[in-house]
Amino acid sequence: MASRTARAEQVSATRELILTAAERLFAERGVNAVSNRQVSEAAGQGNNTAVGYHFGTKADLVRAIVRKHATRIEEIRARLLAGIGDSSDVRDWVDCLVRPIPKHLGALGGPTWYARFCAQVVTDPALHEILVEESLASPTLRQIIDGLTRCLPELPPEVRAERAEMARHLIVHMPAERERAIAENRATPRANWDDAAGGLADALVGLWLAPISSRS
Amino acid sequence: MASRTARAEQVSATRELILTAAERLFAERGVNAVSNRQVSEAAGQGNNTAVGYHFGTKADLVRAIVRKHATRIEEIRARLLAGIGDSSDVRDWVDCLVRPIPKHLGALGGPTWYARFCAQVVTDPALHEILVEESLASPTLRQIIDGLTRCLPELPPEVRAERAEMARHLIVHMPAERERAIAENRATPRANWDDAAGGLADALVGLWLAPISSRS
DNA sequence: CAGTAAGTCAAGCGCCTGCCTTAAATCTGG
């Protein structure tokens, strides 16, 4: 109906404006350093309470931003997963784990903020769980973790947990670091997002396959 | 003089109280989520402006907290560095890089907050540089980085930079993660700080020695 | 033993925040 289009499109345009402004401000200054008012103003809304009206609390806004990107990332991840079948090569599974976010950022083109935004959110004690929930909601992600685990049967469970934690951190923070370098016109080790993902995947393969020493 | 002791001791006790309270609050809630007023109150100072009086801005307070721990960490690092001479084993240098912070936390005993505090600070866009400056001020740290570089002569400079970034993130965030797990009574992969450092060192050796693939 | 400087406390200022209320503009469904 023309009705739904006209009005609803205006509304979702406003929501989009708020999401984009918030993502950017949160990425650049940190979530807690930005007030809902500032987000509303940056989104061009004369209304003080635009954020509250459309999203509720700041945590709800953060969740909405995450969901906005989740669909695309999930698509990329599913495509990569389908491509490797039931490989027993660690590298294949690490690729599936690492590449979705950089690929998504590359597809957005131009300057991006989402990686830095995620780095802020995972580090905030009050917001951390939101990202964990939203991420673990992805069945393909679980499949990939399982597949990787199957490639490393002799790794003790505690060491696996430990290294999974390391991988998680790097997958979030390294793209954020690259994003920041680009935003500040600093040199980056890699020319594009795909190469950056490749470098990260190389390192993670080494990390997963690292021998376990007997030192203290 | 008894004079200096009496008064100056009271003062430095107050400063210490503020530093400890701030470190704890910042670690638990995030730097930006805590006001200077809250820090003053948590330190038992009736005065609103105790933080401002003794330290100045919040950035100055953060720097003071970092310096408070830096001496001890530097001692540990120097001792480890002296112990390995001019080894050409990557593992030796990685140990020097990884162990100081966990060792320091272990030596403090009981619950700690410094690792989470550091994780908060490095992630804050406005505070990040403070920690970098203070860290790079350590000559032993530079020596260790040089030593490690010497062990990896055939690694392309960009890849080295990339992996150094990864190592930095893990060295800061993994202890923070362990600290948080302890604070929340969750299980940790390792029983003590030394073992945790060992696990991290294992992984970092693998990361540094990882082969460079030719994939995209 | 004053005089001075340093540290602490208490109160007040303007600013910004989140939240609430009201009003105008806009679109929807009958």
Next chain:
DNA sequence: CCAGATTTAAGGCAGGCGCTTGACTTACTG
């Protein structure tokens, strides 16, 4: 075409913030 609902705008409110000021206590100095 018009009531009614939704969205945007605008302003007010209490509360918390950083910062300043001034009084009070304490300890060093000549």
